[in-house]
Amino acid sequence: MSLKIWLDGNLIDKENAKISVYDHGLLYGDGVFEGIRAYAGRIFKPHEHLRRLYDSAKAIRLVIPLSPEQFLAAIQQTVKANDFTDCYIRAVVTRGVGYLGLNPAKCSNPSVFIIADTIEMYPREHYEKGMALITASVIRNHPNALSPRIKSLNYLNNILAKIEAADAGVPEAIMLNHDGNVSECTADNIFIVRDGVVYTPTTHDGILEGVTRGTILELCRKLALPFAEKTLQRHDLYTADECFITGTGAEVVPVTKLDGRPIARGEVGQITRRLMEAFHKHVREG
Ligand code: PMP
Numbered sequence: 001m002s003l004k005i006w007l008d009g010n011l012i013d014k015e016n017a018k019i020s021v022y023d024h025g026l027l028y029g030d031g032v033f034e035g036i037r038a039y040a041g042r043i044f045k046p047h048e049h050l051r052r053l054y055d056s057a058k059a060i061r062l063v064i065p066l067s068p069e070q071f072l073a074a075i076q077q078t079v080k081a082n083d084f085t086d087c088y089i090r091a092v093v094t095r096g097v098g099y100l101g102l103n104p105a106k107c108s109n110p111s112v113f114i115i116a117d118t119i120e121m122y123p124r125e126h127y128e129k130g131m132a133l134i135t136a137s138v139i140r141n142h143p144n145a146l147s148p149r150i151k152s153l154n155y156l157n158n159i160l161a162k163i164e165a166a167d168a169g170v171p172e173a174i175m176l177n178h179d180g181n182v183s184e185c186t187a188d189n190i191f192i193v194r195d196g197v198v199y200t201p202t203t204h205d206g207i208l209e210g211v212t213r214g215t216i217l218e219l220c221r222k223l224a225l226p227f228a229e230k231t232l233q234r235h236d237l238y239t240a241d242e243c244f245i246t247g248t249g250a251e252v253v254p255v256t257k258l259d260g261r262p263i264a265r266g267e268v269g270q271i272t273r274r275l276m277e278a279f280h281k282h283v284r285e286g
Helices: 024-028 046-059 068-081 124-129 156-167 211-222 234-238 270-285
Strands: 004-007 010-013 031-039 087-094 111-117 131-135 172-176 182-185 189-194 197-200 227-229 242-247 251-258
Touching (some): 004 068, 068 111, 131 156, 156 172, 172 234, 242 270, 251 270
Parallel strands (some): 131 251
Antiparallel strands (some): 004 010, 031 087
């Protein structure tokens, strides 16, 4: 059976789900998106994801032609139409069909599509033994150019870093910001643990404020683990006791090596393990 895609109000077969070559989402990366998961038949943190989607749209002066309630109903309809209980959902809003010039005012209607599918971001063994990262030479977007807080369709910055990771034979890369501080990975937020305290870069360090990142901070509070949002330098990563990355697709992945150097003893840390366990319980049981 073919996957059903929600496209501008209709559920249609994947093979027929097409958008115009004149869509500015394609011509200019002019649009916004979200990656969301459903666990055990429930959309995980729908309001947090929709809030970020609507904030991203607002930041690029794009009006989403649905209310957040209608958007959530469309997401639920898509998951149901494909009989998923656990899946990854991609919600996309493009500027719509325009002419061959930048002017978004010439685009008549934004286009909305929703895909529900399965995803495996990284092989299982990375979750058990830990992952190696490199620091990319490409830096994260300057907040005054294109704010990393916007989840836009323009991911080239991160894609260039991802290619550097692949060239180095590792699955993911850390990106520094314009000040040389740690921001995040190409599609994941980063955390370290030092002396029992969990640290992650602040909103102002050039990150997308991940929903999974927020969940981890919430779990730290629940588990009485000390934590702080703090500007981090690469030195902090090299000298950390533990390290892990988070994202909707990736979930929580331990990191045991950075730029060829083992983090601590190069093993998955105890606090990382605790948070991974708590995360998987939380997404299913609340
Ligand atoms: N940073 C970037 C650049 C991302 O694209 C993502 C989403 N995959 C994240 C961080 C993690 O955000 P979330 O936990 O909301 O998926």
